Amino acid sequence: MKVKRLNIVQSPVTLEQAKRHLRITSNDFDADISGKLEAAITAAENYTGLMLREYEFSVTGDFARQIKTGIMPIKEASVKVDGNEVCGVDWEDSTVILPDTCNGSEIEIKILTGFDVFPDDITAAILLVTGRLFENPADSVENLPKASSNLLNAYKRWGR
Numbered sequence: 001m002k003v004k005r006l007n008i009v010q011s012p013v014t015l016e017q018a019k020r021h022l023r024i025t026s027n028d029f030d031a032d033i034s035g036k037l038e039a040a041i042t043a044a045e046n047y048t049g050l051m052l053r054e055y056e057f058s059v060t061g062d063f064a065r066q067i068k069t070g071i072m073p074i075k076e077a078s079v080k081v082d083g084n085e086v087c088g089v090d091w092e093d094s095t096v097i098l099p100d101t102c103n104g105s106e107i108e109i110k111i112l113t114g115f116d117v118f119p120d121d122i123t124a125a126i127l128l129v130t131g132r133l134f135e136n137p138a139d140s141v142e143n144l145p146k147a148s149s150n151l152l153n154a155y156k157r158w159g160r
Contacts, residue, residue, distance in 0.1 A: 001061035003069060009054035012118045013037060013126045021127040022134060033134060040129035044122065047144055049157035051113035052122065059096075059109040067096045069111065072157065076112040083108075125151040 015030060018037045045052050050072050059069050063081060072094045079086040079096065081104035088099040096109055125148040132145050144152070 001059055001067065001069070003071070004058045004060075006056040006058055009056060009112065010114070011038070011041060012052050012054075012115075013041065013123055013130075017123070018127060018130050022131055029134075033130070036133040037126070037130045039133060040126045043129055043144060044126050044148075044152060047149065048122075048152050048155045050155055052118075052126075054112060054114035057109075057111040057113065059107075059111060061107060063104045063107050065098045065100070065102065067098075067107065067109065069094050069096060069109070071111055071113060073113060073115060074111055075114040075116070078110045080108045082106055119155070121151040122155060125149075 015034055015037065018033050019025070019030075022033065024033070041052055054075070057069070057071055059067065059071075061067070074091045074094065074096070077089055077091050077096050079089045079098060081098070081102055083106075084104075086098060086102055090097045096111075125144070128145055128148045128151075
């Protein structure tokens with residue numbers, strides 16, 4: 001299987017949310033806050049093993065009825081087998097599941113990651129890390145702040 005990230009569709013936490021969290025009303029620090037926010041989202045993604053931003057992925061390879069992509073959470077998946085669109089596609093965790101009637105040799109999957117409703121506790125964890133990075137730019141953040149990791153533990157993919 002070949003997995004390729006095509007692009008980032010949407011970030012789960014906005015600059016405006018981060019500025020409210022930091023109690024900043026001016027635009028003077030927008031570039032700095034945006035960078036810290038993206039770093040915080042990446043740290044949360046690395047910690048949990050989840051794609052917290054909405055990403056588009058392409059997965060290609062040989063045909064199989066169950067394709068473990070390693071990509072979570074899957075919000076949408078569309079599948080083509082030998083160039084023909086497949087209906088009745090399902091997914092569980094990071095595995096895309098094709099109907100029993102489907103056969104072929106080559107598969108192409110387009111995946112959109114993300115949550116239907118983004119969890120507030122993940123937002124809070126990202127904002128806490130953003131605040132820590134903003135307030136202590138010289139501080140080495142080897143580990144997430146304890147409050148952030150506690151909020152993210154429920155979403156961590158332990159077996160990855």
